Amino acid sequence: MVTTLESPPNGTQSSPFIGRPPVCVAYRTPMGRMLHGLSDELLRSDCLERYRGRVDLVFTSPPFPLNRKKKYGNLTGEEYMEWLSSYGPLLKSVLKPTGSIVMELGNAWEQGSPVMSTLPVRSLLKFQTDNGLHLCQEFVWHNPAKLPSPAQWVNVERIRLKDSFTKLWWMSPTPKPKADNRRVLKEYSTAMKQLLATQTYNAGRRPSEHKIGEDSFLSDNGGAIPGSVLTFANTQANDPYQEYCRNTGIEPHPARMPSALAEFFIRLLTEPGDLVLDPFAGSNTTGAASEAQGRYWLSIEAESKYIEGSRGRFPAIIEQE
Numbered sequence: 001m002v003t004t005l006e007s008p009p010n011g012t013q014s015s016p017f018i019g020r021p022p023v024c025v026a027y028r029t030p031m032g033r034m035l036h037g038l039s040d041e042l043l044r045s046d047c048l049e050r051y052r053g054r055v056d057l058v059f060t061s062p063p064f065p066l067n068r069k070k071k072y073g074n075l076t077g078e079e080y081m082e083w084l085s086s087y088g089p090l091l092k093s094v095l096k097p098t099g100s101i102v103m104e105l106g107n108a109w110e111q112g113s114p115v116m117s118t119l120p121v122r123s124l125l126k127f128q129t130d131n132g133l134h135l136c137q138e139f140v141w142h143n144p145a146k147l148p149s150p151a152q153w154v155n156v157e158r159i160r161l162k163d164s165f166t167k168l169w170w171m172s173p174t175p176k177p178k179a180d181n182r183r184v185l186k187e188y189s190t191a192m193k194q195l196l197a198t199q200t201y202n203a204g205r206r207p208s209e210h211k212i213g214e215d216s217f218l219s220d221n222g223g224a225i226p227g228s229v230l231t232f233a234n235t236q237a238n239d240p241y242q243e244y245c246r247n248t249g250i251e252p253h254p255a256r257m258p259s260a261l262a263e264f265f266i267r268l269l270t271e272p273g274d275l276v277l278d279p280f281a282g283s284n285t286t287g288a289a290s291e292a293q294g295r296y297w298l299s300i301e302a303e304s305k306y307i308e309g310s311r312g313r314f315p316a317i318i319e320q321e
Contacts, residue, residue, distance in 0.1 A: 100177045102168055278299045
């Protein structure tokens with residue numbers, strides 16, 4: 001029997017999953033569906049017809065535009081730019097008018113040369129311009145625990161520094177998509193806590209000639225607004241996903257992002273009960289982060305082995321047919 005969630009958290013909107021599930025569903029949870037297939041084919045098909053115009057956030061990390069092939073699959077060179085841009089109309093067809101697309105792309109290096117490739121940036125720019133999207137903001141994900149790479153230039157010849165960041169572009173069909181930075185406030189610094197406690201601040205002109213008033217700094221707003229450089233280490237070795245893969249003999253996905261990164265954008269750009277889509281799900285970090293935050297989710301993955309491994313992110317709540 002098909003089970004669905006009739007009422008979302010906080011009653012924000014009706015469940016997108018009422019009714020018979022699409023035939024492409026590999027597994028489901030109370031809040032989400034993992035779909036098996038090529039994302040471009042599924043996005044064009046009737047399988048996702050009911051979700052047109054209902055997605056609040058597309059959060060994804062497509063295969064990186066490397067200049068050499070890797071075992072988890074990717075296009076190479078200039079053809080990658082055309083392939084990525086072709087997803088624009090497909091993603092916009094399921095996106096709400098106030099929805100957002102957040103895309104993470106890693107860096108690439110010219111093969112056999114200590115020179116960075118501009119292909120990732122050009123790919124993002126082509127995706128944005130070809131599809132009439134506004135670049136709301138650019139983010140950098142800094143991973144302080146990333147292993148030194150490219151190894152030849154960093155470890156062997158010692159002529160480069162380790163590549164420890166990736167870019168995320170937040171795009172939308174509208175200049176003002178749904179967003180609220182109060183949902184991602186971080187803890188105040190010790191110095192700021194002291195200012196709030198003493199209610200004293202040296203107001204006046206700064207060397208830049210800007211005049212700062214006391215009211216700007218002495219109000220407790222519940223936390224500090226984060227910057228656009230996000231630091232999250234990706235060091236977990238014994239989370240439920242990896243334990244499940246080890247116990248079942250499944251090969252883990254080789255390019256996983258930390259859950260905290262997905263959770264940050266899910267909180268910033270959606271509310272409980274909203275719908276999040278990841279068309280390149282991999283180990284389904286996005287789906288698990290959405291479920292944890294009370295958001296509905298749709299994830300699409302082409303590789304069966306990665307889908308099987310991703311079940312480990314939901315050890316107790318996967319629903320049976």
